[in-house]
Amino acid sequence: MKRFFTLILTLSLLFSLCACQGNFSKADLKEPIAIGEDGTVAQQLLTQIKEENAICVFTGESNGLHYEWTVFGSDISAPTEINLGLQVTKTAEGDIQLTLLQPKAFGFSAPLSVFLDTEWTAQSATAYDGDKAVAAVSLTGSKTTVLNLTLDGSVGTLVIRPDPLPQSDGAEDSSVSDTSGDPAADADTSATPENSDGKDKYHTDPIPEGKPKPAEPEDQEVNTATAYTCTFSIECSTILNNLPQLDEDKLEMVPSGGVILPATTVTFYEGESVFDVLQRVCRENGIHMESSWTPMYNSAYIEGIHNLYEFDCGSLSGWMYRVNGWYPNYGCSRYQLQDGDTVEWRYTCDLGNDVGGKNLF
Amino acid sequence: MDRFAKYHPLVNFFYFALVIAFSMALRHPVSQGISLLCAVCYAAQTEGKRAVLFSLKWCLPIMLLTALMNPAFSHEGVTILLYFPTGNPLTLESILYGLSAGVLLSTVMLWFLSFNRVITSDKFIYLFGRIIPAMSLVLSMTLRFIPKCKAQLELTVDAQKSIGRDMTQGSLLHRTKLAVTVLSIMVTWTLENAIESADSMKSRGYGLKGRTAFSIYRFDERDKLALLFLTFCGFYLLCGMLVSAFGFRYFPSIRYVGLNTVTLSFQFVYLILCMMPVVLNGAEERKWKAIHSKM
The missing domain is CATH 2.60.220 (Chondroitinase Ac; Chain A, domain 3)
Known part of the structure; x- marks a missing residue:
């Protein structure tokens, strides 16, 4: 009986060794x-x-x-x-x-x-x-x-x-005066009184001069009669420079070149936020996207696009959005789009520092 | 007739430790199927109808519930089936993962059903009384506590009824009042009982150095063989895990290690490990019947 067991044991060892060898014979491609x-x-x-x-x-x-x-x-x-x-x-x-x-x-x-x-x-x-x-x-x-x-x-x-910077200061000023002329936008600013620390009730720091103020999604009415267009793109090229940090299971999700959605002109309706448009664009293009509503910031939070989630490429990684070259300091449900805006969704591996949003954190 | 339960407690415990650990660690559908099948077989062999009822009444709903619940919270996966009203996708991968989690949960529950019957509290104390005396006493007391409490509750309710405090009659307020009385009696009894047990164990010198405990367990040649067999299986399966022969990934897309001679050999060893008590009991029964017919 003992001899029988030793036989089985040696056979098992041989088996596992064979299986091991298959893994180690090739050159390692994970290292640069x-x-x-x-x-x-x-x-x-x-x-x-x-x-x-x-x-x-x-x-x-x-x-x-x-x-x-x-x-x-x-x-x-x-x-x-x-x-x-x-x-x-x-x-x-x-x-x-x-x-x-x-x-x-x-x-x-x-x-x-x-x-x-x-x-x-x-x-x-x-x-x-x-x-x-x-x-x-x-x-x-x-x-x-x-x-x-x-x-x-x-x-x-x-x-x-x-490329030249997307918009001159003068052009931005005029777009802001457009929104302030809107009675709904006026109501918003009065409805969100600033706290003693300068933040509004959704913990948003003061908006820089000349940038659009957040518009609460519950106050917005989508007017499907007025259609506008904007440029939308989704990319994750920072992952290509941080591949060793990436969760190994997610390697197959990284598109070659890091572009998930190349700059596309999309139609949207008056009163829609960046989140509304992102949701529709992803759905129309069959791109996976998961979001969760965060009441504290009164906005949706984008957890992952194209199965690339926050924290998948290091603990400082996640999705950020930039409109006309500026990373808004509030959630994407509160950013109301204007005609001709350029929206970029970019994956960061360093809290935005590596995608040009260094002033945020 | 459970011959496996008559083996040395060490063998019993080692077997359950291995099987439950591997049931939780191996997420390959084939391994999960093997474990679930063996758990049902063993439970049905020793508990009979009760185990089948248990698996139908508890395990099936749990499996379905987790398969439905998981996709409601997890939206990862490449195969988008449809969209929730919130705009998040329902993915095939999350459904399958939920199903796998449900199978895992019910498998472990079924294994624990057998575990509770085979590893009685005296076996547990015998195994761990010397290594972790306080812990094993607390554990065996806790395990014993639930049936004991149930019996005491019945006793209390009957006693209350006999002095005219029937909990089944009267207005809601009246019944609640009586229930609170019973609860208070039960809490007092529980605390007192726990202190009494602790004191009685202390007075017997439980856990003191040099104190031996009576046991009727012998470590025979068959236990040695069984232990050797279990060690071999555990080692072999560990090797299998190291070379990722049980590899199965759900997110973001399903990828798995195909079945070939090597991976099948690991699955086969897992099968014979899980089937060990069922085979032992079956052999015993056949032997018994063979002797019987000769007479």
């Missing part, structure tokens, strides 16, 4: 891979990324500036040898010039992040090939700017130029 001097990446490595359906980060440096490629296994159709080498130079005008060593198109969309040593005041930027705009660049980073763009087939030399 440094790009060599000449920048070439072997076909074999790309084949492995494709087979494992992995998300692999390649890092390199040029003129003291760090850059990262995030290659998604799901994007690669035919693995070939590619060159991820990059020359980053600053032009006299303060723009960034990228020279790719790759002779022809990659064959898949390759998200690139360039870590600058300075801070850009712009909200967004655009990559130009000559005079032609080839890619929208989203800006992240807390102290120094990180440029995030996805290259779809464009090679050669690109120049990244910051």
Whole structure:
């Protein structure tokens, strides 16, 4: 009987060892891979990324500036040898010039992040090939700017130029005077008396000069007769720069390039808030979104979009929204949209510091 | 006839510890199914009709309730079925997770049904009296407390009735008054009873150093074999968990480890571990019948 048990025990050990070996024989793709001097990446490595359906980060440096490629296994159709080498130079005008060593198109969309040593005041930027705009660049980073763009087939030399700020101060003033002319908005301001600490009854700090005041959702009436349009986008490019922190189960939810919804023009009706529009846009596009109503702030709180939830990428991560370049300091149910507004939902991994909302916390 | 219950308490306890721990740790549907099936089989074998009634009356509603409740609070998952009025999505993953949680809950409840019958308080005291004397006494007292309290309640109500305080008649206020009296009597009795038990155990020198306790348990060759078998199963399943042979993920999308020879071997070991008492009892019964027919 004892001999029988020893036999079973050894067999079991053998079995578990076999199972272990299967896991360890391949190269680890979770760690960032440094790009060599000449920048070439072997076909074999790309084949492995494709087979494992992995998300692999390649890092390199040029003129003291760090850059990262995030290659998604799901994007690669035919693995070939590619060159991820990059020359980053600053032009006299303060723009960034990228020279790719790759002779022809990659064959898949390759998200690139360039870590600058300075801070850009712009909200967004655009990559130009000559005079032609080839890619929208989203800006992240807390102290120094990180440029995030996805290259779809464009090679050669690109120049990244910051976009002009979305609205001048004068234009914002006029939009505010529009709302204050509205009797409903007047009633709001009188209904929310400021506390002794300068906060209103929903714990909102004073709204900066020239920015729209919060409008309580229960006072708003949606007027479906008046339709407006606004630009809506949802992106999470900060996750690409913080992949090691991301919950492993959520890797598959990260879209390549970090864009969940590219800038889209959507129709909304007078009196609708950012939350109303977000809910409708997500539903129409089949994007998962979970929110919870928070009575303390009289607004909905966005817990997760596209199954990417708060705290999924570190304890300081979550969703934030920006309208016309400003992160409102109140909830999205209280932000009443105006015609032509630009709404961006962005995932932060550092309480907003990395997406240009550093003054908030 | 439960032969497994006649094994050494250590074997009994080790078995339940393993099975309940793995029932909670392994979330693969196949393992969950194995555990639920074995729990029902064992309970039905030893408790008969009562266990089947218990599983129908309690476990089935719990399973359905958690399957319905979970998606009401958790909206994660990639498969959106429809939308709630609040605008949050109802996802397939959250329903399946709720179902899995319900199966887990009822499986553990059924295991504890058998646990309570096999691990009697004297076995528990025997096992833990020397290691954690105070804790094991409190535990066995608490377990004993519920049936004892029930009997005392009946006694109190009858005694009250016999002196003309019938709780079943009169106005609501009157009945409430009587119920409060009974409650007060019960609370007093409980406190007094607890102190009395504690004092009596103390006067017997319970938990003192060098004091032995009478027991009728012997650690035989069959117990040694059973313990060896359980250790092997536990070790093997732990190996399986380390190589994630039981891997099953619900959120955000369902991903699982497929069934192949290796993973099936782990599931099979889990099955024979869970089935151990049922097999032992079945073998015993067959042996008994075989002897009987020869006579």
